[in-house]
Amino acid sequence: MSLTLLVLLVIIVIIITAVLALGLVSVLRRGRQRSALAGISQDPGPLPAVAVAPTIPVPAMPVPAAVTPVTITATAPVPTPAPRTGPKTPVPPAPRTTPDAVVASAPVAVPVPVPMSAPSPPAAATAPPVVAVSDPLLVTLRSQASELLAQAEGRQAALRAREQALDQRQASLDRTLLAQDAREAQARALEQELTERSRALAQRQAAAVATAAGLDARLAEIAGLSITDAKAQLLAALDAQLLSEQAAVLQKRERDLTARSKELGIEIVSRAIQRYAAEHTAESTTAKITLADEELKGRIIGKEGRNIKAFEQAAGVDIIIEEGQPAISVSCFDPVRREIARRALEALLEDGRIHPARIEEVLIKVTRDLDLELTRRGEEAAFTVEVSGLHPQLVRLLGKLHFRTSYGQNVLKHTVEVAFLCGAMASDLGLDPRLGRRCGLLHDIGKAIDHEQEGSHPQLGYEALKRYHESEIVANAALAHHEGHEVLSAYTVLAAAADAISAARPGARAENVERHIKRLQQLEDIAVSFKGVQKAYAVQAGRELRVIVNGHTLSDLELPKVAREIARRIEGEVQFPGEVKVTVIREMRQIVVAR
DSSP, X not given: OHHHHHHHHHHHHHHHHHHHHHHHHHHHHHHHHHHHHHTSOSSOOOOOOOOOOOOEEEOOOOOOTTOOOOOOOSSOOOOOOOOOSSOOOXXXXXXXXXXXXXXXXXXXXXXXXXXXXXXXXXXXXXXXSOEEEOOHHHHHHHHHHHHHHHHHHXXXXXXXXXXXXXXXXXXXXXXXXXXXXXXXXXXXXXXXXXXXXHHHHHHHHHHHHHHHHHHXXXXXXXXXXXXXXXXXXXXXXXXXHHHHHHHXXXXXXXXXXXXXXXXXXXXXXXXXXXXXXXXXXXXXXXXXXXXXXXXXXXXXXXXGGHHHHHHHHHHTOEEEEOTTSSEEEEEOSSHHHHHHHHHHHHHHHHHOOOSHHHHHHHHHHHHHHHHHHHHHHHHHHHHHTTOOOOOHHHHHHHHHGGGOEETTEEHHHHHHHHHHHHHHHHHHTTSOHHHHHHHHHHTTGGGGTTTTSSSOHHHHHHHHHHHTTOOHHHHHHHHHSSTTSOOOXXXXXXXXXXXXXXXXXXXXXOXXXXXXXXXXXXXXXXXXXXXXXXXXXXXXXXXXXXXXXXXXXXXXGGHHHHHHHHHHHHHHHOOOSSOOEEEEEEEOOOOOOOO
């Protein structure tokens, strides 16, 4: 409030100063007008036209009785009286205008003293007695006063707004304090209630302890045993019971773990043999290229081995050159890289230009062409089994399966077979055949990346399918089509069954002639080594072993035992895909010749 009063006092002082300055200016202007009128002749001639600048009106001041105030309008000539007959009095020049009476070099209206008897123009007779004066100082003072008033009003409004905000904040604080007081009162009440409950609970606990002590004493009196002796007998009985139960549980767990460990060991060892065994890897991880001339080996090696080192480093493979054979071998665990190296080497041999720069150029071209071929082969496989909407990366992984083999079986063709079988079985069971074909097509997708990443192909396939937004049913078919994982749908069972059917089909998993003959001979030798066996024949590409026994040596009751023993020896000594069925045949012939 003190600031508002101070502003009002300043404004009042400024207004009073402006009024006093206005009065002083009026007095000075009146003196100048009187001095100017003193030099004008009593008989003036025609008055010249005087232009008046736009000014603000000023209240008329009293003039002498002999002079009548006259207002001269701007730019309009004053009418002159009729010409007189006497000698004309020369008109003196107009008095000089002072800076106070001129604004921007504009003419100023000056009151002219005219005798009372002189006729005045008709227009002047009815005009108000006002003199137009231009006063820049007064205008400036008024504008400053208006600005000060506006500032004062603005500050006063801001003060009022601030006071209103402070009042609102004070009210909010009052409400918060009231709510806090209420909460504190409620907390005190709750604390008091909890204290009372704790006291009551302590009393009840003390009563319960006393009652329990009385009951213990009564029981000890009835049983004739102290509490310590009773506890010892009870713990001894419980220990004996727990020991028997624990022994039974441990024996059962041990049997289960032994059986499961054996299964897992066989599975892990077989998978390791399938991927890294010497005979298998020597067959499925190398590619041979026949050379037309022995001299090409030198060109491939290059000066000081420059070409072959550059090729192996750029392609990521190993080049094996065998002495005495017109061929070279490309070795690599990654089937795609091995195929790229084989094609690049064939292109270099056909072109004839073999040097590091050319090797790099050919490898880039072959890699680009093979990427397109992978996509094309994946699309063809998906189109064949009528599966659509696959992610482009899954299509490319399907194409990579064309260069992946499992026991000599092409994995891409295997997946197409599994997809057809899954679709057919799903249709017969009333399930969705399209979803069945999708599960079958993608169940071995992990084999396309098991040479690049660590892990089993079911786990890698599951992660890849989830990464590319396949459903949980399809991903579980890839994860659980082998044992060891939970089966979530019937499609997983169909995929596992179709996988076994495709792998067990005679001729599905090819072998070279030497290995095939060696395996068949090994099966027959195992069967013939048993007592009472006359002959053994491995049929259906080694999927079945037919054993013929001597009917006089072995009885019918002994045939199951012989069959089981032959099967166990085959499992322990022979490496084979799928399964081998052992059939024991006993024939009794009695020949009598009639004469």
